[in-house]
Amino acid sequence: MNIEKLKSAHKLLCEYKYELGKIEKGYTNRTLYINVGDNTISEKPVTQLMKDKFIGGKGFGLYYLWHAVTPKTKWNDPENEIVIGSGPIGGITQYPGAGKSLVCSISPLTGMPIDSNVGGYFGPLLKFSGFDALELQGKADKDVIIFIDGNKGTITIEEAPEEAIDSHVLGEQLTEMYAENEEDKRNISVVSAGSAANHAYMGLLNFTFYDVRRKQIRLKQAGRGGIGTVFRDKHIKALVIRFAGVKGNLNNADDQGKINRTGIKLHKEIHDFDAQQCRMRQVGTANIIEVMDQYDLLPTHNYKFGAHPDTHKISSKVFTGMITQNTPDGCWYGCSLSCAKAVDHFELRTGPYKGQKVIVDGPEYENAAGLGSNCGIFDPHDVLELNFYCDTYAIDTISYGTMTAFVMECYENGIINKEITGGLELNFGNADASLEMLHQMARGEGFGKLAGLGVRNLKRIFAEQYGGDPVFLNDIGMEQKGLEFSEYMPKESLAQQGGYGLTNKGPQHDEAWLIFMDMVNNQIPTFEDKAEALHYFPMFRTWFGLNGLCKLPWNDIIPASNKHSNEPAKIPEHVQNYVDIFNGVTGKNIDKEQLIVQSERVYNFQRIFNIRMGYGKRIHDAIPYRAMGPVTVEEYLSRADRYDGQLKELVGFNPEGKTTEEKMAALRSYREDQYQKLTDAVYKRRGWTMDGVPTIEHLQAIGMDLPEVIEVVKNHL
């Protein structure tokens, strides 16, 4: 790697100097604006209104994005922004999961705001360098790198023609280039995309951290919604930040001791219980693969089924053997839950890096399920190879997995054929075909390029150009609002159908994961119970994104006190921890109810932002029938006893002597009706009209009645 040569090809386009900031109680009170179209850089003050109403992180991101775009803005218009920020708690090193960056943009897949939560060091280092958030706007002519030196107070935009595009190479090159020496590498974080983000709508952003023990960079993904595609469309090759001097008190917290004690308490819990509970330190999120299979929840063959006899081949045990041991890693300092896993020295068998030994960041549950079981692929090496290439090419593994599963079902149903796929035999289980499609996506060629447009576009194209039945395509295409479903089978849990469908950005489980509460433990039997859960959990979980936090340390480790709690699903002791660290950092004095109101404001703002962009109403909350029940005879028969029983007990329809088609129709009308009733209950609980629009009274009650917000809502009431 000839770094000098790469560097000497750089052309300086703009240099900006700034006063190093001071962080007070979690805020630098300043944000950074960079326009790569005209190479301007400026600073903006953080207003009291922003702090009061939007808190930080995703709140700031949505706020800036709202003011940057118009209702007509498309993802690839220059005014679209990518906003990156942490949040007031972000960057503390004592409480696990406090180093997240939140990224917001108008999504190529959905046409409305998307937000993504990502590890790696960029967000905290941005704050320590003096900025609560970074707005990127405009479009460069040629590929540029933006470098922020948070110790010197300089920012440069440099034309950078020669570096790699793919993240695993580019991240190393830039870490080497901008670090002053080996010791300094830990102070660098790079944000980059990859070659497939040049073509596909499901492009992601990789955020690095330097792993001092492996002496290599690690990649964490802002996966959902195609933000990497926007990044490449702006001709940004990378953002690089350097900040040396991370200590535990840089947030200038109001009460550091309180934060330390709360953090130590959780470290101790993780030390005592993780090995018996989730085994996050040992195997990470992949721990649940076989559990999902057991409960019939592991998406298999495009969500047709929830289990497969071959799941044991990609079980957590198999991956545990492949993950390099003894170095539990956090994606930011102080994360003792340490779900970040890696397989070292993985030899690639396909593609441009064939034969090289690489480090694969993963496997995570979503990857094993999406790239694996959902596509009928049960070889762990194939899952890792797909995982690696998705990451370095900058492709969201969830969208890729769900899209590939859809395409495979279309192929097996004859909607598309070898001629259309250019020879790819996209049967379930064909890992080679999936890999080749991914490589095509990176080259911008053939069927892979088309596939990169995502399920929503493919449904239309398959119907319009290849004569596919639009009704069937809509039933089996697992997307909503343009975003592909994440990897849980919601068919048998009405609450989770709502957890996917009644969301702001699309069917991602980060708002609510209620399957166990609903289906396994039967804790939320009525519509009102479900609606309460679909109010509380999305609000609670939104709060992580306002503060720069990770969700996992909330309920992937359970404190001893939970046994005696009357609301065990909420993990009350941990909720109190969050109240404590928020107050400890900011010096405010919120309680657990006010925490929810903080989220409600931003949540409703985002809903109204969707409405402003032409979405966000009841029709957009509809979900494909595959998410609700059996679309095909094959699916019905696979669970015939369960479905027959339900027809008898719940629907009052006697299945005796009826054809499968008749039974399917009866079940379908029942389940679709249930979803509508759930939607009514949830809208009511959230203070929305039956069309899904927040009412003015509700906005006033929660304190989100800003004039620009009311202006939008008025036209939809």
Place this chain on the structure above:
Amino acid sequence: MKVLKRKPELCIACHACESACSNTWFKEDNADKSCIKIKEEANKNVILSCTQCGECISICQVEAISRDKNGIVRINKNACVGCFMCVGFCPELAMFMHDEYIEPFKCVACGQCAKQCPTNAIYIEQE
């Protein structure tokens, strides 16, 4: 290597060790700043102190903890980012935090406390 050894059954909870330790390292008589702690429980006294087992070494993500040439487990304060994971993960509960400091502290087997112990409940041993 030198290790501070304990015989809790001999401990009379006079807390002289805590004073000695905090005076040595923090120049004040303050049990909260001691690397050894005496906990008085119902019918016994418990001595919390480091066994130099080294488990905290691999816990630290930034390699701020290492064994020195004499086998003593030490913290490099410059590299430490104050996460206190080592505090939560020490099997002996012998890594400590005090609100006034952003790095943890622990026993380095200097032996000052043992000198003050009237019953030899703690003593330095070469292993």
